[in-house]
Amino acid sequence: MSLERHLYVGLGSNLDDPQGHVERALEELDRLPLTRRLSGSRLYASRPLGPQDQPDFINAAARLESRLSPLALLDQLQALEQRHRRLRRRRWGPRTLDLDLLLYGGLSLHTPRLTLPHPEMLGRSFVMVPLAELAGSWTLPDGRTIAAVAAGLDGTDLHPVLPAI
Ligand code: ROI
Numbered sequence: 001m002s003l004e005r006h007l008y009v010g011l012g013s014n015l016d017d018p019q020g021h022v023e024r025a026l027e028e029l030d031r032l033p034l035t036r037r038l039s040g041s042r043l044y045a046s047r048p049l050g051p052q053d054q055p056d057f058i059n060a061a062a063r064l065e066s067r068l069s070p071l072a073l074l075d076q077l078q079a080l081e082q083r084h085r086r087l088r089r090r091r092w093g094p095r096t097l098d099l100d101l102l103l104y105g106g107l108s109l110h111t112p113r114l115t116l117p118h119p120e121m122l123g124r125s126f127v128m129v130p131l132a133e134l135a136g137s138w139t140l141p142d143g144r145t146i147a148a149v150a151a152g153l154d155g156t157d158l159h160p161v162l163p164a165i
Contacts, residue, residue, distance in 0.1 A: 005105040007064040012098040018058040032076045035066040041130035047157035050092030061130035125153040
């Protein structure tokens with residue numbers, strides 16, 4: 001599975017109707033140029049990683065198919081964040097919409113703007129648990145599957161939420 005050209009994006013929001021931001025962003029991912037959304041995970045409520053004096057997050061993951069290059073896709077994701085008037089008042093603080101490119105097929109990439117697989121995802125249950133719904137059998141460069149990594153994380157601060165619609 002690791003050579004398939006499937007792309008995975010993590011979504012997060014904790015300001016200003018977070019569930020609405022994430023649900024709209026899941027639809028908008030399907031309308032990016034040369035890109036289709038193939039599936040989306042459930043939405044999860046999660047306690048913030050980082051400063052605790054901020055609201056809980058809503059997190060999800062999506063699987064895309066795209067003919068955009070990794071950096072062109074990153075540009076599109078950042079433009080989508082801006083259309084949600086992304087607010088990011090401080091490092092590790094609250095934000096209206098965060099879109100992280102997690103995996104781009106089996107590609108490993110190290111550039112100043114983009115590292116793939118996403119370097120921080122492996123320790124974050126709010127990324128790995130939604131991602132495991134979509135790509136549990138995906139084998140990471142270190143030989144572990146996404147399902148195995150997700151199962152090894154503490155998920156007690158993570159709860160599925162019902163869709164608003
Ligand atoms: N914490 C949670 N639970 N979910 C996130 O998406 C998230 N994103 C972040 C920081 C502030 C690190 N904490 C988070 O950027």
